[in-house]
Amino acid sequence: MQKTFKIVDEDGIHARPATALVNTATKFKDTEVFAESGGKKVTLKSILGVLSLGLEPGDTLSLIAEGGQAAEALSALQEVMVKEGLGEVQE
Amino acid sequence: MDKTALSKDILKLVGGEENIEQVTHCMTRLRFNLNDNKKADKAALQKTDGVMGVMINGGQFQVIIGNDVPVVYNELVKNMKGSPEGRVSSSSADAGDKKKKNVLSSILDFISGSFTPILPAITGAGMIKGIIALLVAAGWMGTTSSTYIILSAIGDGAFYFLPIILAVSAARKLGSNMYIAAAIGAAILHPTITTLLGAGEPVTFASLPVVAATYSSSVIPIIIAVWLASYVEKAVDKVTHASLKLIIVPTVTLLVIVPLTLIAVGPIGVIVGNGLTDGISWLFDNTGLFAGLLLGGTMSLLIITGMHYALIPIMIASIATLGYDYIIPIMMVANFAQAGATFGVFLKTKNSKLKPLALSTSVTALMGITEPAMYGVNMRFKKPFIGALIGGAVGGAFLSLFKVKAYVIGGLAGLSGIPMVIGATFVYSLIGFAIGIVVAAVATYIMGFEDEPEAAAAAVPAATADANASSSNSAVIADALEAETAPKVTEDIYSPITGEVKPLSEVNDPAFSEEIMGKGFAIQPSEGRVVSPVNGTVFSLSKSGHAIGLVSDNGAEMLIHIGIDTVKLKGLHFSPKVTAGTKVSVGDLLMEFDRVEIEKAGYSTITPVIITNIAEYSSIKPGGRSAVKEQELLYTVQA
Numbered sequence: 181m182q183k184t185f186k187i188v189d190e191d192g193i194h195a196r197p198a199t200a201l202v203n204t205a206t207k208f209k210d211t212e213v214f215a216e217s218g219g220k221k222v223t224l225k226s227i228l229g230v231l232s233l234g235l236e237p238g239d240t241l242s243l244i245a246e247g248g249q250a251a252e253a254l255s256a257l258q259e260v261m262v263k264e265g266l267g268e269v270q271e
Numbered sequence: 272m273d274k275t276a277l278s279k280d281i282l283k284l285v286g287g288e289e290n291i292e293q294v295t296h297c298m299t300r301l302r303f304n305l306n307d308n309k310k311a312d313k314a315a316l317q318k319t320d321g322v323m324g325v326m327i328n329g330g331q332f333q334v335i336i337g338n339d340v341p342v343v344y345n346e347l348v349k350n351m352k353g354s355p356e357g358r359v360s361s362s363s364a365d366a367g368d369k370k371k372k373n374v375l376s377s378i379l380d381f382i383s384g385s386f387t388p389i390l391p392a393i394t395g396a397g398m399i400k401g402i403i404a405l406l407v408a409a410g411w412m413g414t415t416s417s418t419y420i421i422l423s424a425i426g427d428g429a430f431y432f433l434p435i436i437l438a439v440s441a442a443r444k445l446g447s448n449m450y451i452a453a454a455i456g457a458a459i460l461h462p463t464i465t466t467l468l469g470a471g472e473p474v475t476f477a478s479l480p481v482v483a484a485t486y487s488s489s490v491i492p493i494i495i496a497v498w499l500a501s502y503v504e505k506a507v508d509k510v511t512h513a514s515l516k517l518i519i520v521p522t523v524t525l526l527v528i529v530p531l532t533l534i535a536v537g538p539i540g541v542i543v544g545n546g547l548t549d550g551i552s553w554l555f556d557n558t559g560l561f562a563g564l565l566l567g568g569t570m571s572l573l574i575i576t577g578m579h580y581a582l583i584p585i586m587i588a589s590i591a592t593l594g595y596d597y598i599i600p601i602m603m604v605a606n607f608a609q610a611g612a613t614f615g616v617f618l619k620t621k622n623s624k625l626k627p628l629a630l631s632t633s634v635t636a637l638m639g640i641t642e643p644a645m646y647g648v649n650m651r652f653k654k655p656f657i658g659a660l661i662g663g664a665v666g667g668a669f670l671s672l673f674k675v676k677a678y679v680i681g682g683l684a685g686l687s688g689i690p691m692v693i694g695a696t697f698v699y700s701l702i703g704f705a706i707g708i709v710v711a712a713v714a715t716y717i718m719g720f721e722d723e724p725e726a727a728a729a730a731v732p733a734a735t736a737d738a739n740a741s742s743s744n745s746a747v748i749a750d751a752l753e754a755e756t757a758p759k760v761t762e763d764i765y766s767p768i769t770g771e772v773k774p775l776s777e778v779n780d781p782a783f784s785e786e787i788m789g790k791g792f793a794i795q796p797s798e799g800r801v802v803s804p805v806n807g808t809v810f811s812l813s814k815s816g817h818a819i820g821l822v823s824d825n826g827a828e829m830l831i832h833i834g835i836d837t838v839k840l841k842g843l844h845f846s847p848k849v850t851a852g853t854k855v856s857v858g859d860l861l862m863e864f865d866r867v868e869i870e871k872a873g874y875s876t877i878t879p880v881i882i883t884n885i886a887e888y889s890s891i892k893p894g895g896r897s898a899v900k901e902q903e904l905l906y907t908v909q910a
Contacts, residue, residue: 192813194815194818195788195818199782199787227789227820227884228821228830233811234814
């Protein structure tokens with residue numbers, strides 16, 4: 181399952197927000213979580229991977245979760261995205 | 272230092288009471304089971320006066336205090352509102368983190384957590400048994416007097432009813448009900464059951480056969496029984512309505528576990544337990560010096576991995592059933608050998624900083640606190656550790672050749688623990704210990720080791736020298752102990768920037784200073800150039816240029832983050848020289864930045880150089896320099 185966000189943080193997804201996402205994703209041990217943007221797909225469990233997407237304000241980011249607890253993982257990540265002001269959910 | 276203040280500091284630095292799931296202590300360490308080891312400020316703890324070191328072993332967060340640990344522990348517990356042994360995890364979100372422990376370390380943790388708290392009871396009882404033996408041997412007391420009988424009961428009680436005592440501590444450790452556990456222990460030790468099982472007649476329970484076994488002084492059956500009971504208790508608790516819990520849960524648990532123990536668990540446990548104790552005794556009785564040679568030569572390795580806790584039940588069972596134990600003297604000689612090897616380092620080294628460190632840690636090791644010597648000196652230089660193993664092997668061989676026994680368990684395996692071996696073989700034990708020390712020292716002296724050059728240490732400013740010396744020791748401690756799962760290889764990270772080396776804690780951004788993103792060091796640049804710290808590939812380069820991600824050829828993921836909040840500069844003053852995907856070697860230019868202009872714009876240029884996949888490594892070992900040039904060793908990330 182996946183969820184798509186539009187990046188709104190004016191600084192993009194830089195080190196600190198990337199860490200918040202990675203730490204949240206890492207909590208779900210049985211879940212594979214990926215981030216996809218601009219045709220590039222990386223694991224959301226590596227800070228460098230997320231940074232390599234180079235997300236800027238206005239970019240579209242899809243979070244993809246697979247395996248056990250996929251729904252929980254996605255909703256936890258959505259909470260981070262929204263609460264930290266990183267992005268907003270796109271339909 | 273004031274122990275009350277120390278205990279308050281420790282409580283704060285391990286993340287407060289709410290982060291503590293359980294805390295116990297052994298002879299030298301506070302042993303915390305924390306909800307989240309990351310919430311504890313390891314670095315600050317290591318610097319705390321009165322703390323000798325910090326290590327994480329088998330998921331357990333250990334703070335080494337030394338001999339004063341009971342005082343600190345008592346003060347610590349006074350400051351806590353809840354029970355120290357059974358703090359229930361308050362945040363369920365952290366539960367996932369705790370599952371990192373592998374099965375082996377969970378078992379070792381369970382064993383050490385169950386046996387360490389009961390040591391005072393069996394040490395006291397053991398000493399009393401020793402005193403009685405002396406009184407009788409000296410002819411001051413007859414074995415038929417009622418005084419003797421009462422004194423013997425004091426000495427034997429803790430051993431005879433060992434299952435009950437163990438049941439309580441095992442249940443505490445498992446977080447199940449201690450009183451139900453004690454009731455299980457009491458039931459299997461009930462005199463009528465003992466008589467029934469000892470009578471030699473076939474015994475059945477509801478037509479199932481009950482195997483005759485003796486449970487007094489046994490160790491393994493009750494441990495397994497309490498472990499099973501913890502599951503039964505939880506399962507019954509789950510399906511029982513709250514109003515009936517008080518009646519149903521203990522009743523069902525006892526009704527299931529006690530018969531199960533008598534029919535299945537007990538006999539297996541007794542057979543395994545007796546097999547182990549008899550087997551060890553057989554080895555020592557029949558293989559001459561071989562058993563001691565092998566065990567003495569490997570004991571220090573067992574201690575490092577925590578495997579020696581698996582031996583404690585055997586020692587206790589051996590003393591409880593046979594009245595003596597062969598392993599304790601071997602453990603002592605292994606520790607003495609560590610002291611000897613460190614003394615060898617003291618004799619050999621030309622480094623003026625290492626010399627006093629080696630001498631003082633050697634003396635503490637002699638007293639039974641081996642960690643500083645073992646981790647701070649011997650393992651750091653590797654060959655002295657091998658020297659210590661050789662000393663342990665030779666000393667151990669001598670001990671087993673003369674069948675040296677310990678009669679009491681408890682106390683440190685050092686000079687202060689000498690009363691444990693007072694008895695028929697006392698003189699041989701002293702000779703054996705001396706052999707261990709001398710052989711280890713001589714072996715270390717002959718083999719030599721790579722002495723630390725004076726210059727590296729001298730570069731550290733005098734003011735921070737002490738702190739540095741202790742923190743590098745502690746770092747080595749951490750290194751040695753965290754290396755449990757090591758899929759990665761140890762790798763040197765060279766400085767990407769010329770400047771001053773700062774701990775991450777000095778970076779004014781919690782993502783770095785609290786090591787949330789990873790571990791490493793920061794550099795306060797004195798030049799505006801960034802070169803590659805490793806051979807690898809540029810993995811990501813932020814559009815604003817302020818952060819470079821690299822993956823080394825060996826798989827270390829690193830982030831060089833130039834300045835704090837410099838993302839706001841939108842690339843101004845940064846000129847990247849590479850793009851994502853560029854292959855780089857150590858020293859290749861990655862980026863130039865205008866240090867002065869960035870600072871003028873109001874941003875700090877302190878640059879964290881961190882390993883972001885640190886979870887796959889054990890620790891970071893500092894390079895030891897307070898100022899670095901490009902390409903000089905910054906730190907080593909250890910597998």
